[in-house]
Amino acid sequence: MVASRSINIASITGRGTYFLCKANLTTRSKAQNLPFLVRPIRCKPGCERLARLILNSALLFLAIGSSAPSASAQLKRAKVELRFSQPDVVQMTITSPQPLQNWTFQNSYGRALGLGDRVLSFRDRDNGSVSIKKITAGVFRADRLVATAVYDVNVSPNRPSDLAHVSWVTKDGGVLMPGDLLPIEIIQQGALDITFQLPSGWQLQPSTPLSAPLTYVVEDPANEIFTIGPSLKISNKIVQGVRLDVVVSGDWSFSEERAAKSVKDIFKEYLEMIHYKPSARSAVLIVPMPSLKGAETWQAETRGSTLLLLIDRNAGYKNWIGQLEVIFTHELLHLWVPNALKLRGDYDWFFEGFTLYQALLTAVRLKVISFEEYLNTLSRVYDSYRSQADNLSLIEASERRWTAASSAVYDKGMLVAFLYDLEARYATNGKSGLPERYAELFAKYAGKTVNANEAIMSLLATSAETENLLKSYVGNRQKLELGQALNRFGFIAQSDGTATNLSIVNNPSKDQMRLLKSLGYRR
DSSP: OEEEEEEEEEEEEETTEEEEEEEEEEEETTOSOOOEEEEEEEEOTTOHHHHHHHHHHHHHHHHHHHHSOOHHHHOOSEEEEEEEEETTEEEEEEEEEEEEEEEEBOOEETTEEOGGGGEEEEEESSOTTOOEEEEETTEEEEEEEEEEEEEEEEOOOOOGGGTTTSOEEETTEEEEOHHHHSBHHHHTTOOEEEEEEOOTTOEEEOSSOEEETTEEEESOGGGOOEEEESOEEEEEEEETTEEEEEEEESOOSSOHHHHHHHHHHHHHHHHHHHOOOSOSEEEEEEEEOOOOTTOOSEEEEEETTEEEEEEOTTSOOSOHHHHHHHHHHHHGGGGTTTTTOOOBSOOHIIIIIIHHHHHHHHHHHTTSSOHHHHHHHHHHHHHHHHTSOOOSOHHHHHHTTTTTOHHIIIIIHHHHHHHHHHHHHHHTTTSOOHHHHHHHHHHHHTTOOOBHHHHHHHHHOOSHHHHHHHIIIIISOOOOOHHHHHHTTTEEEEEOSSOEEEEEOSSOOHHHHHHHHHHTOOO
16 A cells, blocks of 8 residues: 655745755555655755755654654544543543643533533643633633643532433433533534443443444534443334434333334334434433432433433333333434424424424324324313413524423424414315425425524415414414314314313314314224
């Protein structure tokens, strides 16, 4: 194998002298000689010796460098080593291709705040005399460039609402997310290598391929999730060329194979609905939720091509697989929306609210739930919506989701999706509704960076009725009332003052029956 390169050595100047030459250097692996061709271009009398010394030094440097590259030259991406210095503390060692003076850690993610306070004892590994100051939570500044930094991160779980969104570890295992363990400056460099030193007997299963024992190439560190623990069960499925890894941590009353089948069935349903592969490989991680006072029964986070589901092992579900399938119908759709899109702006009303309703349709279609439960779910969501003040448009609620308006994004967003789906189906005799818009969304906007709200509003406005609906609730602050709006579609909304009951009229018209059948209704 022969590698050739040309090196320009130009403008080496001194008082009254200058030298310009071109050296063509050819190297052969394991070769014993290095043929050089040097052609002086111009050299004044008296500078030949200086020029020859400079050139010979340069060629010697190049020859040595070509046969034995330095460590810094070899380092094309950041190297990360992670080990446990205590049961709930990970020690991180990071070598950056470009030495850094400022090291900044993520301090918030969604509602999770103060993440930077978990970073402790930040220091230069190679030079103890480097002064590093903590400017604020998660922000460190050195008095000179640092190539290799060492620091600790407290990963004990102590905030019940944050468990699905940040790194944490207990004696039973946990999850590690480079997004909150690594400095932003390192994450922004792109792909990196992580080597793990785990507690004895523990395993690790991320969604990235193994490159060496416990060393992983992480292409997208901001969106990677690793699962660790003493007992991981793994099942692999291939769906239309997409690999699905289902990882179950610990012992449950269901098998990993049964859970994997549910994931496969729902993933296949969305592939066929959207006609777009979100990635070549996806992972679903099912992990026991830590026992914390105030923790929910389950939480989920779909980040990049990975779905993390934390669930209370003592939840007491009569039908565990049924509960998992209900969760998967919503969370798996996030692999497409918003994760596989590049749209700009806050459009949570669509990728949360509309996706919740689409998940409900999918659950009915796959017979995960009955049509009666479809109606009951919408009734409960409507009661939840009416219990909260509604003084924002859905776009405004999306912008304030993490501060004051999350319920509107979910409840009102889902109910507007319900009304939209009915309008679209009624206008097409049940042949087209919300599901078809997802395929059109990817056909038109996959890979494009455009304003999300403008693109989606334009796509959804298939008639004067749907356009008016979107303007009223998504763009404007109109409050939503189901009663009158549902009558012409064959639904009845009744309330006893405390709870709403949705039902079907006794004798639906032909148009109403076509719509209802397209939703999964059967007499």
